[in-house]
Amino acid sequence: xxxxxxxxxxxxFPTDRGPARAVDDVSFDLATGETLGLVGESGCGKxxxxxxxxxxxxxxxxxxxxxxxxxxxxxxxxxxxxxSLRRVRGAEIxxxxxxxxxxxxxxxxxxxxxxxxxxxxRDASRRDAMARAEELLRLVGLxxxxxxxxxxxxxxxxxxxxxxxxxxxxxCEPKILIADEPTTALDVTIQAQILELxxxxxxxxxxxxxxxxxxxxxxxxxxxxxxxxxxxxxxxQAATADLFRHPTHPYTEALxxxxxxxxxxxxxxxxxxxxxxxxxxxxxxxxxxxRCPHAWDRCAAEMPPPLPxxxxxxxxxxxxxxxxxxxx
Amino acid sequence: xxxxxxxxxxxxxxxxxxxxAVVLGAVALFAxxxxxxxxxxxxxxxxxxxxxxxxxxxFGTDDFSRDMFSRIVFGARVxxxxxxxxxxxxxxxxxxxxxxxxxAGGAVDAVLMRVVDALLAVPRIFLVLLxxxxxxxxxxxxxxxxxxxxxxxxxxxVVRAEVLSVREREYIxxxxxxxxxxxxxxxxxxxxxxxAPIVVSATLGVGHMILVEAxxxxxxxxxxxxxxSWGNIIRxxxxxxxxxxxxxxxxxxxxxxxxxxxFSLIGDGLRDALDPRAR
Amino acid sequence: MSxxxxxxxxxxxxxxxxxxxxxxxxxxxxxxxxxxTVRRGEALGLVGESGSGKxxxxxxxxxxxxxxAGTVHFDGxxxxxxxxxxxxxxxxxxxxxxxxxxxxxxPRMTVGAAVREPLEVHRLAKGTTAIERVAxxxxxxxxDPSxxxxxxxxxxxxxxxxxxxxRALSVEPEFLALDEPVSALDVSVQAQVLNLLADLRExxxxxxxxxxxxxxxxxxxxxxxxxxxxxxxxxxxxxxxLFAKPLHPYTVSLLEAVPVPDPTAxxxxxxxxxxxxxxxxxxxxxxxxxRCPHPSKDSRCSTEVPKFxxxxxxxxxxxxxxxxxxxxxTLPHGR
Numbered sequence: 001x002x003x004x005x006x007x008x009x010x011x012x013f014p015t016d017r018g019p020a021r022a023v024d025d026v027s028f029d030l031a032t033g034e035t036l037g038l039v040g041e042s043g044c045g046k047x048x049x050x051x052x053x054x055x056x057x058x059x060x061x062x063x064x065x066x067x068x069x070x071x072x073x074x075x076x077x078x079x080x081x082x083x084s085l086r087r088v089r090g091a092e093i094x095x096x097x098x099x100x101x102x103x104x105x106x107x108x109x110x111x112x113x114x115x116x117x118x119x120x121x122r123d124a125s126r127r128d129a130m131a132r133a134e135e136l137l138r139l140v141g142l143x144x145x146x147x148x149x150x151x152x153x154x155x156x157x158x159x160x161x162x163x164x165x166x167x168x169x170x171x172c173e174p175k176i177l178i179a180d181e182p183t184t185a186l187d188v189t190i191q192a193q194i195l196e197l198x199x200x201x202x203x204x205x206x207x208x209x210x211x212x213x214x215x216x217x218x219x220x221x222x223x224x225x226x227x228x229x230x231x232x233x234x235x236x237q238a239a240t241a242d243l244f245r246h247p248t249h250p251y252t253e254a255l256x257x258x259x260x261x262x263x264x265x266x267x268x269x270x271x272x273x274x275x276x277x278x279x280x281x282x283x284x285x286x287x288x289x290x291r292c293p294h295a296w297d298r299c300a301a302e303m304p305p306p307l308p309x310x311x312x313x314x315x316x317x318x319x320x321x322x323x324x325x326x327x328x
Numbered sequence: 329x330x331x332x333x334x335x336x337x338x339x340x341x342x343x344x345x346x347x348x349a350v351v352l353g354a355v356a357l358f359a360x361x362x363x364x365x366x367x368x369x370x371x372x373x374x375x376x377x378x379x380x381x382x383x384x385x386x387f388g389t390d391d392f393s394r395d396m397f398s399r400i401v402f403g404a405r406v407x408x409x410x411x412x413x414x415x416x417x418x419x420x421x422x423x424x425x426x427x428x429x430x431x432a433g434g435a436v437d438a439v440l441m442r443v444v445d446a447l448l449a450v451p452r453i454f455l456v457l458l459x460x461x462x463x464x465x466x467x468x469x470x471x472x473x474x475x476x477x478x479x480x481x482x483x484x485x486v487v488r489a490e491v492l493s494v495r496e497r498e499y500i501x502x503x504x505x506x507x508x509x510x511x512x513x514x515x516x517x518x519x520x521x522x523x524a525p526i527v528v529s530a531t532l533g534v535g536h537m538i539l540v541e542a543x544x545x546x547x548x549x550x551x552x553x554x555x556x557s558w559g560n561i562i563r564x565x566x567x568x569x570x571x572x573x574x575x576x577x578x579x580x581x582x583x584x585x586x587x588x589x590x591f592s593l594i595g596d597g598l599r600d601a602l603d604p605r606a607r
Numbered sequence: 608m609s610x611x612x613x614x615x616x617x618x619x620x621x622x623x624x625x626x627x628x629x630x631x632x633x634x635x636x637x638x639x640x641x642x643x644t645v646r647r648g649e650a651l652g653l654v655g656e657s658g659s660g661k662x663x664x665x666x667x668x669x670x671x672x673x674x675x676a677g678t679v680h681f682d683g684x685x686x687x688x689x690x691x692x693x694x695x696x697x698x699x700x701x702x703x704x705x706x707x708x709x710x711x712x713x714p715r716m717t718v719g720a721a722v723r724e725p726l727e728v729h730r731l732a733k734g735t736t737a738i739e740r741v742a743x744x745x746x747x748x749x750x751d752p753s754x755x756x757x758x759x760x761x762x763x764x765x766x767x768x769x770x771x772x773x774r775a776l777s778v779e780p781e782f783l784a785l786d787e788p789v790s791a792l793d794v795s796v797q798a799q800v801l802n803l804l805a806d807l808r809e810x811x812x813x814x815x816x817x818x819x820x821x822x823x824x825x826x827x828x829x830x831x832x833x834x835x836x837x838x839x840x841x842x843x844x845x846x847x848x849l850f851a852k853p854l855h856p857y858t859v860s861l862l863e864a865v866p867v868p869d870p871t872a873x874x875x876x877x878x879x880x881x882x883x884x885x886x887x888x889x890x891x892x893x894x895x896x897x898r899c900p901h902p903s904k905d906s907r908c909s910t911e912v913p914k915f916x917x918x919x920x921x922x923x924x925x926x927x928x929x930x931x932x933x934x935x936x937t938l939p940h941g942r
Contacts, residue, residue: 041793143881157882187656188820189879192864214794217823217866240870258798260827262850262865263872268805269798269827275763276793498710505671506725506774507698516724520715 004030010065020279022048024232035209037219040229091121094169098181100161104153111149136167159190178210231287238313248315336601345593356405363398368554388575403556411537417476422483430491490522535591614645619677637663639838650815652829660838702775706787708767712759719755744773765796784816837894844922854924856901903928
């Protein structure tokens with residue numbers, strides 16, 4: 001069942017050189033219990049997409065286009081009044097961020113931060129909220145939760161802090177968890193633990209998850225579906241296995257070939273010529289065409305819409321309509 | 329051009345301040361060309377004293393029948409020179425001490441900073457008055473030295489803080505790894521990166537120093553007449569306000585205000601341009 | 608010529624004074640008796656997580672940080688005994704590229720000037736000759752020489768990293784220490800820089816000490832790998848051998864933990880438990896024992912520090928039971 005439906009999301013920022021469309025016509029769905037991986041390199045717009053869903057950019061200069069809609073539980077999140085939005089945030093849709101040290105309040109104990117989220121959304125006494133906090137710390141695998149409830153953020157390691165963040169996010173049993181680069185700042189062994197934790201929790205709680213990362217290895221292990229972003233757009237969406245086995249979009253192909261592997265030796269890594277253009281001057285037509293080995297004149301002239309490529313895969317690429325144009 | 333300078337110039341206030349400062353500088357520089365009369369010459373002791381502003385004497389004359397306009401223009405030269413040069417001395421001394429303290433660390437740092445703390449604790453006017461009193465005749469050069477050498481303390485603290493922060497940056501480590509010597513490391517890598525706050529400090533310092541010098545001259549211990557300084561002109565004109573010759577004290581006062589505002593605008597503009605949050 | 612030891616670290620120790628601003632705590636051993644040899648022409652990958660001491664070790668090797676004990680020899684020259692001017696001459700032969708491409712460049716210097724400076728300092732070239740050399744270096748690292756007048760903030764991360772490499776190469780070193788050179792870069796840019804590093808190594812016959820936390824990157828570039836944990840060496844061996852049959856349980860955990868971009872790969876089972884211990888109070892005996900999943904782990908592990916020994920030809924490990932370390936269940940081995 002579709003839980004979240006984003007349609008034509010456009011988020012732009014005013015700059016000296018005109019508006020920068022960090023997110024430019026992004027559409028996707030998230031079903032109950034599903035994990036969607038949102039992958040891309042820096043500047044592709046994945047974080048701005050996540051922040052736009054919960055309207056966390058409202059205090060900034062960001063502007064979301066009027067035609068964008070984000071449907072959740074029958075309502076458009078972008079049109080909700082402040083109070084209703086507040087009730088959605090944290091309780092229905094929760095978010096965890098990359099740097100747990102920056103997201104935790106250094107002067108409050110870890111337990112009280114979990115408790116305050118609970119009390120903001122549920123009618124609970126302080127004692128009950130703290131008890132639930134302890135339960136949650138146990139759920140996220142923190143050793144000695146009874147004692148850690150009174151700990152401060154700086155007393156905990158990076159991995160433990162991220163677990164606390166997850167505990168806060170789960171405190172009200174949200175239907176959707178948005179995780180923005182949740183393990184990027186962590187060591188690889190801790191990352192493995194956190195990813196295991198997230199997978200396990202998701203199964204137990206039946207939560208849907210949106211996992212945003214630049215690491216395609218992470219989505220390979222955890223996501224059911226993957227959306228690849230480039231230049232503010234989703235250039236390809238497919239079931240994870242399909243994406244890795246038969247990537248449709250040239251950017252996805254290039255990305256997969258550019259990653260060094262741990263499970264087999266790699267000799268020469270494939271590179272993508274050129275650089276990502278700035279958001280204030282996207283190329284005409286297909287965003288990727290200046291760097292694409294298969295591009296022809298149509299690509300520079302017309303922007304490809306998301307086209308079905310068979311088997312549930314969708315990609316913004318004219319090669320779907322004209323496969324013979326593929327350069328060998 | 330440095331991006332900081334460019335950003336500063338984009339602000340209207342920096343440009344206005346800079347325009348004013350340039351005008352003031354030009355006035356000071358071309359003083360002899362701009363003034364019709366000699367600033368210390370008694371033009372007409374009998375009929376020329378205490379004349380109000382007129383076409384012949386735009387700022388009037390004083391009780392010694394000297395043309396006020398000429399005196400004030402030359403006063404600009406004197407006051408600005410004192411302010412700028414003494415600030416330069418202060419900045420140099422402050423940067424030297426602050427850099428040594430920041431780079432050497434340990435005991436050297438501790439001793440230097442305690443000395444600075446002690447000197448900062450003494451009210452500056454006191455310090456200057458003390459020194460001036462000990463000297464018999466204070467000429468402009470001596471005055472500049474005294475002002476400069478008593479104004480470097482706060483700068484040294486700022487510089488030390490900046491040096492401490494820059495010292496740990498990776499490009500310093502990279503430079504050391506490349507085999508660069510200490511002198512080169514300091515002048516090419518540390519100094520350019522601590523220059524910006526120093527420049528701000530210097531600019532604001534000039535405005536401040538104008539006031540200090542004016543104050544001292546007003547008190548009679550700064551520039552001594554007949555050499556004109558805005559401060560001593562104000563002092564001189566003080567006794568003539570009640571009798572009605574308001575112009576003697578007013579114009580130098582306005583000049584001081586304009587100068588201080590000019591340098592403050594530039595300094596503020598630079599400081600805001602440096603602020604990373606404004607980016 | 609190739610194959611003989613170029614950089615020899617012997618029982619290197621680096622201690623930092625522990626405690627806060629005013630208290631003097633017990634010293635923290637960032638590097639604890641590490642002995643390592645890098646042979647001429649090879650690329651040695653040094654891996655470890657945060658707190659492993661790998662970055663400190665790299666800096667000690669170049670004497671950017673003074674080791675507390677132990678020796679460093681570069682081509683037979685005792686690096687730690689050199690005076691300032693001899694050290695400066697040595698710097699021509701061993702260079703370093705840093706992790707943060709932005710922080711390692713002076714923001715107030717044009718990138719051309721930054722690459723030219725070492726040439727001037729070491730009196731290798733002056734004036735127009737220097738400018739020409741810089742242009743050639745830019746070309747060699749894949750940069751357009753016309754960007755020499757730009758400032759670091761005007762360039763992308765990948766370009767800045769190339770500048771850092773060009774700068775290090777300007778003095779024509781034989782040895783290059785690379786401290787996490789690609790971890791701050793995007794995947795596609797990382798690929799470009801890794802290819803560049805491979806090309807440069809071949810073309811200039813360089814020797815690399817490649818410090819990284821990303822095992823996949825190390826596997827791609829290194830001939831031999833050394834694994835560090837809490838300041839000590841856990842394992843060292845050729846890349847193929849180490850990835851095919853890791854001997855130390857920590858190496859196994861590391862390999863297991865790396866996410867593989869293949870959704871059909873078996874899900875990992877051997878996830879290391881707990882957090883890494885604090886460097887201030889390392890566990891007694893084998894430092895990894897509290898988190899070690901080895902089935903033969905026993906009391907010996909918590910009391911006796913395992914010796915770093917040659918368990919199989921060319922493969923060294925510091926583990927009492929290295930011979931029986933179970934193979935990583937989810938990784939294919941032998942390929």
